[in-house]
Amino acid sequence: MAVRKTKYEMPEQPPKERIKNFKEVPYGYDKETAIKEAKRCLQCKNKPCMEGCPVEIDIPGFIGCIAEGDFDKAAEIIKSKNSLPAVSGRVCPYEGQCEGKCTLLKIGEPVGIGRLERFIADYEREKGVKPPKKVKSTGKKVAVVGSGPAGLTCAGDLAKRGHGVTVFEALHAPGGVLMYGIPEFRLPKAIVNAEVDYIKKLGVDVKYDVIVGKTITVEELLEEYDAAFIGTGAGLPRWLRIPGENLDGVYSANEFLTRVNMMKAYRFPEYDTPVKIGKIVATFGAGNVAMDCARTSLRLGAEKSYIIYRRSDVEMPARDEEIEHAREEGVIFKLLTNPVKFIGDDKGLLKEVECIKMKLGEPDDSGRRRPIPIPDSEETIKIDTALVAIGQSPNPLIPQTVKNLKIGKWGNIETDEDGRTNIPNIFAGGDIATGAATVILAMGAGKRAARAIDKYLKSKK
Amino acid sequence: MYEILEKKVMSEIVKLMEIKAPLVAKKAKAGQFIILRIDERGERIPLTIADYDRKKGTITVIFMEVGKTTKQLGTMNVGDKLLNFAGPLGVASEIENYGTVVCIGGGVGIAPLYPIVRELKKAGNYVISILGARNEKLLMLEKEIEEYSDELHICTDDGSKGTKGFVSNVLQQLIDDGKKIKIVWAIGPVIMMKVVADLTRKYNLKTIVSLNPIMVDGTGMCGGCRVSVSGETKFACVDGPEFDGHLVDFNNLMLRNRRFTHEEEESCNLYGVKL
Ligand SMILES: Cc1cc2nc3c(=O)[nH]c(=O)nc-3n(C[C@H](O)[C@H](O)[C@H](O)COP(=O)(O)OP(=O)(O)OC[C@H]3O[C@@H](n4cnc5c(N)ncnc54)[C@H](O)[C@@H]3O)c2cc1C
Ligand SMILES: Cc1cc2nc3c(=O)[nH]c(=O)nc-3n(C[C@H](O)[C@H](O)[C@H](O)COP(=O)(O)OP(=O)(O)OC[C@H]3O[C@@H](n4cnc5c(N)ncnc54)[C@H](O)[C@@H]3O)c2cc1C
Ligand code: SF4
Numbered sequence: 008m009a010v011r012k013t014k015y016e017m018p019e020q021p022p023k024e025r026i027k028n029f030k031e032v033p034y035g036y037d038k039e040t041a042i043k044e045a046k047r048c049l050q051c052k053n054k055p056c057m058e059g060c061p062v063e064i065d066i067p068g069f070i071g072c073i074a075e076g077d078f079d080k081a082a083e084i085i086k087s088k089n090s091l092p093a094v095s096g097r098v099c100p101y102e103g104q105c106e107g108k109c110t111l112l113k114i115g116e117p118v119g120i121g122r123l124e125r126f127i128a129d130y131e132r133e134k135g136v137k138p139p140k141k142v143k144s145t146g147k148k149v150a151v152v153g154s155g156p157a158g159l160t161c162a163g164d165l166a167k168r169g170h171g172v173t174v175f176e177a178l179h180a181p182g183g184v185l186m187y188g189i190p191e192f193r194l195p196k197a198i199v200n201a202e203v204d205y206i207k208k209l210g211v212d213v214k215y216d217v218i219v220g221k222t223i224t225v226e227e228l229l230e231e232y233d234a235a236f237i238g239t240g241a242g243l244p245r246w247l248r249i250p251g252e253n254l255d256g257v258y259s260a261n262e263f264l265t266r267v268n269m270m271k272a273y274r275f276p277e278y279d280t281p282v283k284i285g286k287i288v289a290t291f292g293a294g295n296v297a298m299d300c301a302r303t304s305l306r307l308g309a310e311k312s313y314i315i316y317r318r319s320d321v322e323m324p325a326r327d328e329e330i331e332h333a334r335e336e337g338v339i340f341k342l343l344t345n346p347v348k349f350i351g352d353d354k355g356l357l358k359e360v361e362c363i364k365m366k367l368g369e370p371d372d373s374g375r376r377r378p379i380p381i382p383d384s385e386e387t388i389k390i391d392t393a394l395v396a397i398g399q400s401p402n403p404l405i406p407q408t409v410k411n412l413k414i415g416k417w418g419n420i421e422t423d424e425d426g427r428t429n430i431p432n433i434f435a436g437g438d439i440a441t442g443a444a445t446v447i448l449a450m451g452a453g454k455r456a457a458r459a460i461d462k463y464l465k466s467k468k
Numbered sequence: 469m470y471e472i473l474e475k476k477v478m479s480e481i482v483k484l485m486e487i488k489a490p491l492v493a494k495k496a497k498a499g500q501f502i503i504l505r506i507d508e509r510g511e512r513i514p515l516t517i518a519d520y521d522r523k524k525g526t527i528t529v530i531f532m533e534v535g536k537t538t539k540q541l542g543t544m545n546v547g548d549k550l551l552n553f554a555g556p557l558g559v560a561s562e563i564e565n566y567g568t569v570v571c572i573g574g575g576v577g578i579a580p581l582y583p584i585v586r587e588l589k590k591a592g593n594y595v596i597s598i599l600g601a602r603n604e605k606l607l608m609l610e611k612e613i614e615e616y617s618d619e620l621h622i623c624t625d626d627g628s629k630g631t632k633g634f635v636s637n638v639l640q641q642l643i644d645d646g647k648k649i650k651i652v653w654a655i656g657p658v659i660m661m662k663v664v665a666d667l668t669r670k671y672n673l674k675t676i677v678s679l680n681p682i683m684v685d686g687t688g689m690c691g692g693c694r695v696s697v698s699g700e701t702k703f704a705c706v707d708g709p710e711f712d713g714h715l716v717d718f719n720n721l722m723l724r725n726r727r728f729t730h731e732e733e734e735s736c737n738l739y740g741v742k743l
């Protein structure tokens with residue numbers, strides 16, 4: 008029988024409807040469709056898809072189980088490598104990872120690996136996750152700083168090996184970017200909470216309101232703990248550095264998304280934290296963060312939501328699915344356009360942005376073609392709100408406060424492949440080590456660091 | 469959860485609370501602040517550490533009821549608990565023996581000034597304190613500050629206590645009298661800090677101000693608290709809240725602090741109080 012060339016459709020909320028609510032956009036596969044999609048998999052002996060997965064999930068293994076209807080076994084296979092599958096199944100840029108290596112690409116679309124992973128994670132959660140087996144305590148204690156995907160994964164894996172783990176989180180909620188950055192309609196917060204609950208069931212203790220470096224230092228933690236893992240992420244917003252950026256109406260993507268997601272400003276005044284966007288919103292940048300901003304703006308009632316980006320559509324760093332969803336929802340893409348200055352009224356309220364048209368020149372260090380301004384091509388666009396989503400740098404607090412810790416040239420903590428820093432009992436991983444990257448890379452780093460920490464603790468007897 | 473151990477009504481709209489937060493108390497220093505959240509639906513609001521007791525593990529905050537969150541906080545009592553209380557945040561004041569220092573507190577800015585006055589005195593300075601408020605009712609901590617001050621001047625806009633006039637008038641008088649002032653701390657409403665900074669700039673007299681932009685996380689992640697200092701963008705929650713008053717763009721701060729006026733009103737109305 009010939010293999011179907013395209014993925015089975017995953018039903019979604021229609022664009023016209025979904026821009027009026029914050030509910031999740033795709034509904035996920037039902038059992039029948041999941042089995043049909045799983046049957047597309049060729050069960051390749053050399054497993055090329057696995058090479059594309061940073062956490063080494065046995066992809067043909069779990070997909071084979073789905074095809075046979077054994078969802079519990081599929082869940083077990085995934086969970087043995089990935090503690091947060093409901094998250095990665097939703098936000099992984101799979102087109103460039105597992106699915107990007109799938110043999111089926113030769114004839115058409117790859118197997119919907121992400122969709123199937125999501126299906127299994129949701130199936131398991133709805134059924135009620137089996138409480139994990141208790142393991143014998145090693146008597147060793149590890150402090151994990153930051154509860155983003157890197158910290159949570161590392162904490163979960165260490166607990167599974169019997170170590171006592173406490174996670175210290177600066178904010179009042181767990182999850183890092185999963186909670187404050189990625190919007191509800193893409194990653195429901197109930198799912199993040201469920202994943203965190205699972206990790207707590209493994210015996211991990213999570214403490215909030217602890218800003219490590221301020222409330223307590225890493226050195227002080229190490230008086231009580233045998234090792235520390237730093238997963239504090241890349242939360243420092245970058246700016247355009249153009250005139251008018253401090254006007255009323257210009258937000259960093261982080262402030263905007265934190266207000267809306269973590270503080271639930273979309274439910275103001277039921278929740279106390281406000282957000283204000285007006286009618287026309289311009290988001291600068293074209294990564295996942297930018298798409299989230301532009302799509303969130305529509306849901307808050309913006310009549311026009313622009314993505315303004317200085318390169319062309321092939322260079323846009325966001326996941327394909329996000330760009331597609333944004334387009335369907337009516338986000339207006341102004342590409343090869345770069346802001347020059349923000350203009351306010353006499354009260355300092357943002358009114359317009361002046362932009363200049365760009366063209367692409369020779370490739371730069373990043374391998375992408377360098378955008379060059381076209382002289383005399385300035386235009387002004389009327390806007391009420393500007394959202395700056397051009398990237399984040401590593402959080403400087405820990406790098407600044409741990410003595411002798413080796414710091415890289417972007418302010419990142421330097422580590423080897425397994426998260427070892429230059430200080431034997433301090434490990435690090437995720438965005439704080441690599442700069443802003445992806446959820447699954449952060450999880451992979453947390454995983455490898457857990458292994459290295461385990462080894463270190465055993466070597467100390 | 470963080471329990472309220474003591475509550476004092478300083479005036480109709482100013483309250484003091486002592487809150488159990490041992491980790492914060494262990495590290496707190498003059499000039500730093502905390503961020504609290506009352507309940508699940510609450511906003512995160514910053515308040516300066518007015519005092520700390522490392523032995524008891526408590527932090528004292530003094531706040532003026534200006535909007536929904538501070539008014540709601542004002543209704544809470546001893547034994548009630550706050551959901552979140554994080555800190556200490558920001559950079560501590562640079563306390564050393566400067567010689568003669570002038571500490572100016574306006575309105576609710578008197579609260580954060582208090583630990584700075586105390587630490588400056590302990591460091592051996594000759595401390596001249598100037599406290600100002602719109603009227604007598606809004607003055608506070610006079611006794612506490614007097615204890616650590618070599619001189620205390622009080623003024624009110626309406627003359628209901630002390631001299632009638634602004635804190636800047638008193639400072640001008642001190643300068644005219646030829647006091648050898650080494651450094652000035654000015655904490656209060658933005659406009660007061662601006663006026664003081666404008667005055668001392670003429671005399672090249674170093675002036676530290678403590679800025680109060682709208683904040684969200686307080687950890688340097690959102691950039692909502694950014695202020696323009698000598699043309700550079702700084703985050704008040706991590707780089708501040710204290711800055712060199714001669715370099716701060718106060719107009720931009722005033723503008724950015726009005727960002728949510730309309731929403732704040734709505735929130736207050738819903739809560740049943742007038743802003
Ligand atoms: C809006 C947005 C959308 C994104 N979309 C995607 C996507 O679709 N797919 C994808 O793969 N990636 C996406 N990313 C990137 C991805 O979220 C990050 O790469 C990933 O979250 C990094 O994980 P982390 O654990 O290293 O750090 P973070 O998730 O940043 O978590 C760090 C945690 O540490 C805490 N912390 C920081 N400093 C301290 C301290 N001193 N003490 C205690 N705690 C501290 C922070 O509060 C935070 O909770 C997106 C990012 C953003 C901002
Ligand atoms: C570092 C720092 C330290 C602070 N320390 C203290 C303190 O010790 N005692 C104290 O009473 N207040 C202090 N503030 C101000 C306090 O955080 C605000 O008054 C509070 O957030 C208002 O919340 P609300 O919901 O009650 O009022 P909202 O409804 O948010 O606002 C009501 C009114 O207050 C104004 N306002 C809002 N936010 C601020 C702000 N950040 N600063 C000044 N005015 C504001 C609004 O413009 C509005 O007119 C501090 C602020 C910062 C940034
Ligand atoms: S974790 Fe990401 S890369 Fe790995 S299988 Fe799942 S979707 Fe693919």
Ligand code: SF4
Nearest residue numbers: 048049051056109110
């Ligand atoms: S490469 Fe594609 S078809 Fe082959 S095993 Fe992996 S998922 Fe299945």
Ligand code: FES
Nearest residue numbers: 686688690691705
């Ligand atoms: S309050 Fe968010 S960066 Fe300062």
